[in-house]
Amino acid sequence: xxxxxxxxxxxxxxxxxxxxxxxxxxxxxxxxxxxxxxxxxxxxxxxxxxxxxxxxxxxxxxxxxxxxxxxxxxxxxxxxxxxxxxxxxxxxxxxxxxxxxxxxxxxxxxxxxxxxxxxxxxxxxxxxxxxxxxxxxxxxxxxxxxxxxxxxxxxxxxxxxxxxxxxxxxxxxxxxxxxxxxxxxxxxxxxxxxxxxxxxxxxxxxxxxxxxxxxxxxxxxxxxxxxx
Amino acid sequence: xxxxxxxxxxxxxxxxxxxxxxxxxxxxxxxxxxxxxxxxxxxxxxxxxxxxxxxxxxxxxxxxxxxxxxxxxxxxxxxxxxxxxxxxxxxxxxxxxxxxxxxxxxxxxxxxxxxxxxxxxxxxxxxxxxxxxxxxxxxxxxxxxxxxxxxxxxxxxxxxxxxxxxxxxxxxxxxxxxxxxxxxxxxxxxxxxxxxxxx
Numbered sequence: 001x002x003x004x005x006x007x008x009x010x011x012x013x014x015x016x017x018x019x020x021x022x023x024x025x026x027x028x029x030x031x032x033x034x035x036x037x038x039x040x041x042x043x044x045x046x047x048x049x050x051x052x053x054x055x056x057x058x059x060x061x062x063x064x065x066x067x068x069x070x071x072x073x074x075x076x077x078x079x080x081x082x083x084x085x086x087x088x089x090x091x092x093x094x095x096x097x098x099x100x101x102x103x104x105x106x107x108x109x110x111x112x113x114x115x116x117x118x119x120x121x122x123x124x125x126x127x128x129x130x131x132x133x134x135x136x137x138x139x140x141x142x143x144x145x146x147x148x149x150x151x152x153x154x155x156x157x158x159x160x161x162x163x164x165x166x167x168x169x170x171x172x173x174x175x176x177x178x179x180x181x182x183x184x185x186x187x188x189x190x191x192x193x194x195x196x197x198x199x200x201x202x203x204x205x206x207x208x209x210x211x212x213x214x215x216x217x218x219x220x221x222x223x224x225x226x227x228x
Numbered sequence: 229x230x231x232x233x234x235x236x237x238x239x240x241x242x243x244x245x246x247x248x249x250x251x252x253x254x255x256x257x258x259x260x261x262x263x264x265x266x267x268x269x270x271x272x273x274x275x276x277x278x279x280x281x282x283x284x285x286x287x288x289x290x291x292x293x294x295x296x297x298x299x300x301x302x303x304x305x306x307x308x309x310x311x312x313x314x315x316x317x318x319x320x321x322x323x324x325x326x327x328x329x330x331x332x333x334x335x336x337x338x339x340x341x342x343x344x345x346x347x348x349x350x351x352x353x354x355x356x357x358x359x360x361x362x363x364x365x366x367x368x369x370x371x372x373x374x375x376x377x378x379x380x381x382x383x384x385x386x387x388x389x390x391x392x393x394x395x396x397x398x399x400x401x402x403x404x405x406x407x408x409x410x411x412x413x414x415x416x417x418x419x420x421x422x423x424x425x426x427x
Contacts, residue, residue, distance in 0.1 A: 111374075
C-alpha cells in the first residue's frame with residue numbers, strides 16, 4: 001500500500017527541498033525564436049514608419065486637445081514628447097518675426113531670442129520645481145510647459161490679424177484682452193497638470209515662475225509692433 | 229581553414245534569397261542612407277546658409293527640422309535596424325521615470341546589420357556631434373551669438389542619441405542589468421533574447 005502510494009507520487013518527498021540562495025544556479029536556455037515579431041514590423045521601411053508617424057501625430061494632437069480643455073488628467077504626463085513644444089516654439093518665433101525683427105532695431109525679439117527664452121525658461125522652471133522636491137521628471141515638465149504655450153501662440157496669431165486692421169487704441173484694447181485671457185488660460189492649464197506633483201506647502205513657490213514665464217511671453221506678444 | 233572542433237553553420241532550410249540577403253554587405257540600404265542623410269544635409273545647410281537664404285529664421289527652422297527628423301529616425305528606426313540597439317523612456321504607474329536601454333543578442337537568423345552597416349552607424353553617430361562642437365567654437369570665437377543658439381540646439385539633439393546608444397552598447401557588453409532587484413516591470417525580464425540595462 002505504502003509502496004504503491006509512493007510510486008504514484010514519485011516526487012512527494014522532495015516537496016520541502018529548496019535550493020539555498022547562496023548557491024549560484026546558472027545555465028543557458030536558448031529559445032529558438034523565429035524571426036522576431038518586432039523585426040517584422042520594420043522589415044519594410046515604408047509602411048510601418050508611416051504607422052509610427054501617424055501614432056506620434058495622434059499622440060501630439062491628443063495633447064493639444066488636453067490643453068484646450070485642461071482637466072486634472074495624466075495624459076500629458078504619461079507619454080511625454082517634445083514635438084508639440086518644438087512646433088509651438090517655431091510657430092511663435094515665426095509669428096513674432098515680421099517687420100521689426102528683420103532690421104536690426106530693437107523693435108521686436110529676434111528669432112533666436114524667442115527660442116532661447118522659451119527653452120531656457122522651461123529648463124529653469126523645471127530645475128526649480130525639482131529642487132523644491134517635485135516628483136515630476138525633467139522631460140515631463142518640459143512637455144507640459146511647452147504644450148501650454150498653445151493659447152499664447154493662438155493669441156499671437158489673433159494679434160497679427162488685428163494689427164492688419166490698424167494699430168490704434170481699439171486694436172490695443174482688443175489685443176490686451178486677448179493676451180490676458182490666453183495668459184490666464186496657459187497658466188491655469190499648466191498648473192492643472194503640474195500641481196499634483198508638488199508638495200502642498202510649496203505650490204505657490206512653484207507656480208510663481210510659471211506665472212512669470214507666461215507673463216514674459218505674453219508681454220512679448222502684446223508689445224509686438226510690425227514695421228511701418 | 230576551420231579546424232575540426234569549430235561548428236559549421238548548415239543552412240539547409242535557407243533559400244537563395246535568404247542566403248543572398250545574409251551575405252550582402254549592406255542589408256538595409258534605405259536605413260543606412262537615411263541615417264546619414266539628415267545629419268549631413270543639416271551640416272551642409274549650416275555651412276551654406278548664406279547661399280540658401282538671407283533670412284536667418286528660415287535657415288534656423290530648416291536645420292532644426294532636419295535635425296529633429298534625424299533624431300527621430302536614428303532613435304526609432306536606424307538604431308534598431310542597423311545595430312539592434314534601442315533606448316527609450318517610460319513612466320510607470322507611480323509616475324517614476326525609467327530609462328530603458330536594450331541590446332539585441334546576435335543570434336542566428338537575425339536581421340540586424342552587417343559590419344559595414346555598424347561602421348556607418350557609429351561613424352555617423354560620432355563624427356557629426358564632433359563637427360557641431362567645432363562649429364560651436366567657431367561661432368563662439370567669431371561672436372556670432374545668434375548662430376550659437378542654433379549650434380547649441382543641434383549639439384544637444386545629436387549628443388542625446390549618441391549618449392543613448394553608447395549606454396545601450398555598454399549594456400550589451402556587461403550582459404547583466406546593474407540592478408535587477410529594484411526594477412518593478414517583471415514582464416520585461418521574460419524576453420530571453422534581449423539584454424537589458426536599466427538606469
